[in-house]
Amino acid sequence: MLREFGIDDILLLLTGAKWTVLLSLIAFTGGGLLGLMVAIGRVFGPGPLKFLIECYIRAIQGTPLLGQLFLFYFGFSIFGFDVSAWVAISVAMVFFSSAFLGDSWRGCIEAIPKTQWEAADALGMSFVQKLCYVVLPQAARIAIPSTVGFMAQIVKNTSLAAVVGFVDLLRMGQLVTAATFQPLTVYLVVAFMYFAMCYPLSQWSRILERRYNATHQH
Amino acid sequence: MSYEFSFKPVFRNIDLLLEGAVATLQFSVIAIGVGLVIGTIGAATKVWGPKPLGFIVSCYVDFIRNTPLLVQLFVVFFGLPSVGIGLSASQAAIIGLSIYAGAYTVEIVRAGIQAIPRSQIEAGLCLGMGPLQVFRHVIIFPALKVVYPALASQFILILLGSSLVSFISAKELFHAAAYLDSRTFLPFEIYLVVSFMYLAMTLGFRALFYVLGRFAFSGGN
Numbered sequence: 001m002l003r004e005f006g007i008d009d010i011l012l013l014l015t016g017a018k019w020t021v022l023l024s025l026i027a028f029t030g031g032g033l034l035g036l037m038v039a040i041g042r043v044f045g046p047g048p049l050k051f052l053i054e055c056y057i058r059a060i061q062g063t064p065l066l067g068q069l070f071l072f073y074f075g076f077s078i079f080g081f082d083v084s085a086w087v088a089i090s091v092a093m094v095f096f097s098s099a100f101l102g103d104s105w106r107g108c109i110e111a112i113p114k115t116q117w118e119a120a121d122a123l124g125m126s127f128v129q130k131l132c133y134v135v136l137p138q139a140a141r142i143a144i145p146s147t148v149g150f151m152a153q154i155v156k157n158t159s160l161a162a163v164v165g166f167v168d169l170l171r172m173g174q175l176v177t178a179a180t181f182q183p184l185t186v187y188l189v190v191a192f193m194y195f196a197m198c199y200p201l202s203q204w205s206r207i208l209e210r211r212y213n214a215t216h217q218h
Numbered sequence: 219m220s221y222e223f224s225f226k227p228v229f230r231n232i233d234l235l236l237e238g239a240v241a242t243l244q245f246s247v248i249a250i251g252v253g254l255v256i257g258t259i260g261a262a263t264k265v266w267g268p269k270p271l272g273f274i275v276s277c278y279v280d281f282i283r284n285t286p287l288l289v290q291l292f293v294v295f296f297g298l299p300s301v302g303i304g305l306s307a308s309q310a311a312i313i314g315l316s317i318y319a320g321a322y323t324v325e326i327v328r329a330g331i332q333a334i335p336r337s338q339i340e341a342g343l344c345l346g347m348g349p350l351q352v353f354r355h356v357i358i359f360p361a362l363k364v365v366y367p368a369l370a371s372q373f374i375l376i377l378l379g380s381s382l383v384s385f386i387s388a389k390e391l392f393h394a395a396a397y398l399d400s401r402t403f404l405p406f407e408i409y410l411v412v413s414f415m416y417l418a419m420t421l422g423f424r425a426l427f428y429v430l431g432r433f434a435f436s437g438g439n
Contacts, residue, residue: 062374062420064381066392067413074405078221152284159286163385170289177296184297191285191293198284 005180010189016172017193023158023168024197026090028151031097038102040131043109053102060099065157068092073164089161097154101147108143109135145212149205152198159194169193227402228411235408238394239415245308245390246377249315253376256316257323258358264324265331275324282321288382290314295386311380311388319376326368330361363435370427374420381416391415 042053060068073088112135120130162171173190177183228235260275267275282290294317295310305313334357342356343349362369384392395412399405 059417062378062417063413064378064392064416066381067409067416070405070409071413074409078406080221156284156286159288160382162288170286170292173289173292182300184293184300187289187293187297191281191289194285194289195281199280202280202284 002181003179005176005182005185009176009180009186012176013169013172013186013189013193016167016169017197019167020155020158020161020169020194021197023090023093023161023166024151024155027093027097027154027158030090030094031101031154034094034098035101035105038098039105039109042102042106057099057103060096061103065092065096065160066163068096069160069164085161085164085166088164089158089166093154093158096157097150100150100153104146104150105139105143108139111142112138141212145205145209148201148208152201152205155197155201156194223407224404225407225411227404228398228407231398231402232411234394234398235391235412235415238389238391239419241394242377242380242390243419245311245315245380245383245388246373248312249319249376249380250373252312252316253319253323256320257327260320260324261327261331262353264328279321279324282318283325287314287318287379288385290318291382291386307383307386307388310386311383311390314386315376315380315383318379319372322372322375323369326365326372327358327361329368330363330365331357333364334361366427366431366435370424370431373427374423377419377423378416 038053038057041049042057045053069089069092072092073083073085076083076088116134116138117130120134125133158168159170161168162174165171167175169190173186177186180186260279264272264275291310291314294314295305295307298305298310338356338360339352342352347355380390381392384390384396387393391412395408399408402408
């Protein structure tokens, strides 16, 4: 039986949105940790490791997230792990985010002037000390605007979870559409909910960038 | 692990996938072309147009950039028929992708236009060039040159994003892959091959953009 699109459906969509937020947080946290390793390995690792990481970044940036998602979704079961859509999309999103964040953070680390390293050397710091106390804090300052901007990308990309059946915001939208048969209303509401999540992040990133540029222009 | 990979059935049907890849390229190239036109007009409107028009362009850009492409495609394909605009899957795919490409291009081209010093525009006008001549020779060409790398990466993201149109049943590479999967039950092998095909296409795009960039922006300036 069809029903009118009403407040109950909005609440249903919000429960879907909760999973979108959770998935985004997992992707960002996991992708950030792995991304940091990717960035550090890419800048400081031995030659072969640098090459491998470069291939990893190129492969992930050069293929659709959808392909990666399907490879994890179907690949896990081939190797004998019976995983849910939830695990597949989380793993795919973590690898996807790590490649993009790692690549962008690599640039930030390389942007730190050599003299900073030399100054830290002169103070007799170890490599880890130089990295943690001198280089990474400064690189983080440069990295923050683009990283916040990428968080909006992550939120948008989690919508792919819907295609493997994970009930996120978009999938909930499909279910509500099936019950109410008002696709235009439902998908526009879904779009506005994504907008409500992504727009603040994009604007925040823009403000951070302006502030950073303001302090660095003479 | 007891699974045996079998790529043979995939390669036996490779022509199916190649057809899909051609369709993917068609969708992407059309979307990039239309996106570039929307982007140039939108950017010019934002910089020089009347305030209300500029505001509308900003709303369009912000809305598209902050919602997932998949949702936009669903609105166009499943939503619009309820207000009497019924579109075929490939029409919806082209419209959805073009609107998406346009929004990102507006922001990139605008950044390029604003990087052109005012004095150059004034110099052009002083030489007796008309506004359109100034736009063509002094503004848009150098502006595109400045933002060319950003545009090229965005276009590659559009190529990758076009994979989503398979979910509104438009026939392209992922659609062909799903069809092949339903006949062979070899999803992992198929999507592995498909991913490599996308990798080849992005590398091809990159090379093409590099050559085009050298060719288009080599003279003058």
